[in-house]
Amino acid sequence: MTERVVVDPITRIEGHLRIEAETAADGTITSAFSSGTMVRGIELILKGRDPREAWAFAQRICGVCTLVHGIASVRSVENALNYPIPPNAQLIRNLMIGAQYVHDHVMHFYHLHALDWVDVVSALSADPAATSTLAQSISAWPKSSPGYFADVQKRLKTFVEQGQLGIFAGGYWGHPEYKLPAEANLMAVAHYLEALDWQRNVVQIHTIFGGKNPHPNFAVGGAPSPISNDGGGVSATALNVTGLQEIKAVIDRMKTFVEQVYLPDTLAIASFYKDWFARGEGIGNFMTYGDFPSAGMDDPASWLIPSGVILNRDLSNILPVDMNDPSEIQEFVSHSYYDYAAGKGAGLHPYAGETAFAYDGPKPPFDQLNVEQGYSWLKSPRWKGHAVEVGPLARVLMLYAKGHAPTVELANSALKQLDLPLTAMFSTMGRTAARTLESKIVVDQMQGWYDALVANIKAGDVAVHSEAKWDPATWPAKAQGVGFMEAPRGALGHWIVIEDGKIANYQAVVPSTWNAGPRDATGQAGPYEAALADRHTLHDPKQPLEILRTIHSFDPCIACAVHVVNPAGEELMQVKVS
């Protein structure tokens, strides 16, 4: 077996991910393998339950992109039952999804990804006055005085001098691939702390509508957050005058932070890492399902983010996606720890999805995976046989290709500032920058959704939930449907089969499965694996910073990506430990 560079755990992500990379003598990665190392079996747990409760189970797939599986789940049931929801519920969902995007993207940038680009130790030697000059040259953000940065630096210095480095222990500080000047590092550390403070308020949008965050509440048929009735007293429910004003205040705060901190920081940091706009492309195929409807999920023309597939970087030819066509979206298990009744080489559409645990990996503790056989708890989803990338880059490219004016303008202006062509987006840093750009695009929409909600309430429309099909007695004996959304990490679909009021089959195909899945039957690599094999040379295999940069650019969410369904119902367990 070839000796590989093994990175396990990949930290600063959601979930449990292992990367193994084969390198040439000079450290260049020749091939890479992505392995999800944890499975719970949530889809199996869903079977036989009340479809109206599925959202609560599905939501626990992930607590980072909390909300997304709840939304996809209620949409799948509504799609299966042809159950329309009130316009206010649609606006509430848009606001909650929007808050999730911006919260998730900012936290990913500062708390999960930044330490790949920002050398915390170098910030100790920064000149606070020069840091202030730098900060003020790129943004009007008020926290930018020399004294402010001196205080942050002092706090950091005290922390380091105590000798207990905590979460910063063992970081690759001083690695020559860190290129930021000390002042940019100090500015980023300050914003790391500010973003922690800022994000606490952002989630309050979820708390007002959904009662808490993580894991806010949802309801099939609308939103479970009634608008407070004057007759019940002003505080009858959280969605009252005060709650609405708080939502407005949070939206303003989100917008300011994105415009004055996140966007300028991304461009400033990216300008020192332009070589990372030239590696880590991955597959060159992109897919979106679409989201943010203004007139319901049944009217694609009303979606902010359109649906489609881009193959081989060809933005001039957007191909349609049919989520119900059994020949389009399929999952393969050739290199996964599962088996299919029709054999390991088969590809199954989610409605007919099946999974039986069939672990054939090495017996723990182990040093290296056997990549000739199964090596991941993730499956390999394919669209018409193609591996495709999903996520912020796919969405920004789709919006750009469709001529969405704000996107075109924003992307062109960012690229102009960095003096880069559009093709630079097909890269590790392009993926990271796309996440920032779409945060701006989404946050700009939120005020409109809020205004529309308030206008409806003023006009006397306070309905947030429809009772029309709440009672299972109104349902057909058999129904099936797909609920989809654009989660922060990409296209997400839940397929549900309902029989006699119960879940007969449930399948989630999630963004990180598209991106992080292993090779398929034909040996075609998934996007993570392909991206790592695109012009990465490890300076020091013991400090695989380059691997972290590209993997983090996808924002992995591995608990989401691993799943299992077993339509036959019986437990199929085959364990072969090699």
Add this chain to the structure above:
Amino acid sequence: MPDTGQDRPTLGDSLAARGISRRSLLKYAGYLAGLMALPPMASRAMAEALAGAGRQSVIWLSFQECTGCVESLTRSFSPTIEDMIFNLISLDYSETLMAASGTAAEEARLAAMEANKGKFILVVDGSVSTRDDGIYSTNAGKTNLAVLKETAAEAAAVISVGTCAAFGGIPAARPNPTGAVPVSEIVTDKPVVNISGCPPIPDAIAGTIAYFITFGKLPELDHLNRPRAFFGDSIHDRCYRRPYYDKGLFAKSFDDEGARNGWCLYEVGCKGPVTYNACATLKWNGGVSFPIQSGHGCLGCSEPGFWDQGGFYKPLSASVMGNNAVLGGAAAAGLVAGAASVAMARRRRAAAMAAASKPGETK
């Protein structure tokens, strides 16, 4: 020793060196002491302990989880996550937040275990897969089962954060495909504190850690090993909608007049009467709201086996409401104290866990 109320130089000095204002720390200690119903003297002891030499080492292991528990902690308002990790604790291992990956991450865990042998707090989120020797969840090529045993052996205390680590949670829901168990089934030679909830309220996580730092012991626990300070009251008893329950005014659906008036959600399935947690008092995310205030019934997420208890939208039956055998457990634990009650609590806990994990009992 009587407290003169004068500043002790050590406290101020040590705080200044750490870049924390004395006022903010005292404020937090006071808040925490109030929250946990501690005597007034405790707040200064707490502040001093929190400001003591060296930050408490915490190793946080994540197993079969969704990261919602770590995310919840990042939303803590008092203390904030940045105050916690920079001023109060040394978070020596956390896959979600730590800079190091791969080998360097494993080395950080081992180094912290070595340097703080017998002294570090082990926090776990997520259940532990036991089927087929635990192959369903590995890290660094090792099973969670092996890493838990190895790490817990050297820990001063173990805190299970979230319902998965505390009671098995969703991975252990029927039919429990991976043989998921709570931490307390694996770690049996030392006390395991359960901070349940899906996710838990961050103040409960932070407060329990701060209590341990201050007093060098665990806070008073209920029959399910949850800190009484946070899990002593049912949601129902503290709910602002309780007067409507008493008057018999109930919402019949999510969006009827009763729902808009803030009437009791009992008839749309609220599990507040059988759920012990602080949601109705502390509320969520800076006190903005909690599930019932936002119109959805309580799911019962801090109780063992809540996923399999018969439906989130089915009202608790009248017989359950009037049945002391069901409600009596936690209520009785609130009344009794002393050694005899510990044994009783243990038996009750075993019974509660067994009932919760019995597959098929969903009626």
